[in-house]
Every structure is written in structure tokens, then in C-alpha cells.
Amino acid sequence: MLRGLEAVAADLAAAGIPFFLLRGDPGETLPALAARTSAGLVVADVSPLRLSRSWRASVAAGLGAGGTGMAEVDAHNVVPLWGPATEKREIGARTLRPRLHRCLPDFLTEFPALPPVTPWAGPPPPPIDWAAIITEATAAGAAVPEVAWCVPGEAAARAALAAFATRDRLKVYLKRNDPNVGE
Numbered sequence: 001m002l003r004g005l006e007a008v009a010a011d012l013a014a015a016g017i018p019f020f021l022l023r024g025d026p027g028e029t030l031p032a033l034a035a036r037t038s039a040g041l042v043v044a045d046v047s048p049l050r051l052s053r054s055w056r057a058s059v060a061a062g063l064g065a066g067g068t069g070m071a072e073v074d075a076h077n078v079v080p081l082w083g084p085a086t087e088k089r090e091i092g093a094r095t096l097r098p099r100l101h102r103c104l105p106d107f108l109t110e111f112p113a114l115p116p117v118t119p120w121a122g123p124p125p126p127p128i129d130w131a132a133i134i135t136e137a138t139a140a141g142a143a144v145p146e147v148a149w150c151v152p153g154e155a156a157a158r159a160a161l162a163a164f165a166t167r168d169r170l171k172v173y174l175k176r177n178d179p180n181v182g183e
Contacts, residue, residue: 002137006130007153016117020125021133027058034068037122046074046081079103 009019022029034042042063044056060070074080084103090096138146150160164170175181 001152002130002134004152006128006134007155009128011154015114016119018120018122018125019128021128025058026055027062030059031062031066031068034063035066039068041069041071043071043073045076046072047076048081079107 005019005021009021012019020033022033030042033039042059044059047053056070056072063070074082079085079100084106085099086096090099150156164173
């Protein structure tokens with residue numbers, strides 16, 4: 001994840017957008033950063049996990065005093081987790097799948113081009129020593145080795161998708177559930 005964040009930070013820097021890496025209690029560090037930078041809105045990714053919900057609640061409570069708004073988006077899924085496909089908890093894929101498919105034309109669109117960015121006028125982010133942070137995380141989580149079979153970042157993801165779609169791998173994948181393949 002840290003190597004992915006490093007790639008995101010580089011991409012944002014190339015677009016003139018600052019990247020802040022915060023450490024500590026999100027309920028304290030994020031509202032403080034929002035106040036320091038005069039942020040108008042904090043955008044959080046949806047996650048149904050208890051810890052993530054707790055963090056968002058504490059951040060929202062901390063932001064409330066400063067007047068900064070907070071919005072939640074679903075960046076994980078093509079069709080957002082809550083709302084458009086169904087308002088209830090589905091019992092299985094067979095009931096959810098048709099509802100998701102009906103929503104695809106509304107959500108399966110290209111990303112718009114990034115509009116010109118207004119030069120950042122706030123305090124600059126402190127420099128990030130990625131090597132030191134990754135070394136620290138590696139030492140703290142030595143029982144779980146770093147994933148070595150994939151390269152993080154948007155450029156690597158696009159390259160992996162292109163390789164998958166243009167080679168024989170897609171043909172094999174499309175036949176993955178066919179019991180007659182290989183006979």
C-alpha cells in the first residue's frame with residue numbers, strides 16, 4: 001500500500017496537487033490538516049468495516065467544529081455499494097447481479113480529463129521519506145512479507161489490464177468455467 005501511495009504522490013505532484021501523508025489518530029490529524037489548509041471538503045472512501053466506519057465518524061466529529069464538510073464516495077466498485085442497485089441486503093449473487101447489470105450503463109463510463117489545477121496556495125506538505133517509512137512498516141510487519149508479484153500504481157495497473165486483455169489470457173479466462181475445455 002505504501003508503494004502505491006508513493007506512486008499516487010508522484011502522479012499528484014506532476015499535476016501540481018500536494019500530497020499529505022498523515023500518521024496518528026485520524027480523528028485528530030485529519031481535522032487539524034483541514035483547518036491548517038482551509039479545506040472546504042474532506043472526501044472519504046466508503047468502507048463497511050467497523051474500524052473504517054469508526055475513523056470516519058471521529059473525523060466527521062472533528063471536522064464539525066471547524067466548518068469543513070465531509071463526503072463519502074465509493075471508489076472500489078463500478079456501481080456504488082449503497083443505493084443505486086438495491087436498497088436492501090441481497091440474499092445472493094443471483095438476486096444482486098441483474099440489479100447491478102441494469103446500473104452499468106450509468107456507471108461504466110470513462111473518467112473525465114482532469115481540469116486545469118489552480119496552483120496550491122496553502123502550506124506545502126512536508127517531504128516524505130518513503131524509503132524510511134517502508135523500512136519501518138516492513139520491520140513492524142515482518143510476519144507478513146511485502147507482495148512481490150504485482151507492481152503498485154495506476155500506470156502498472158493499466159499495463160497489467162492491457163496485457164490481460166490483449167493476450168491469450170482473456171480467452172482462457174472467458175472459458176474458466178467451461179468443463180469441456182481441454183478435452
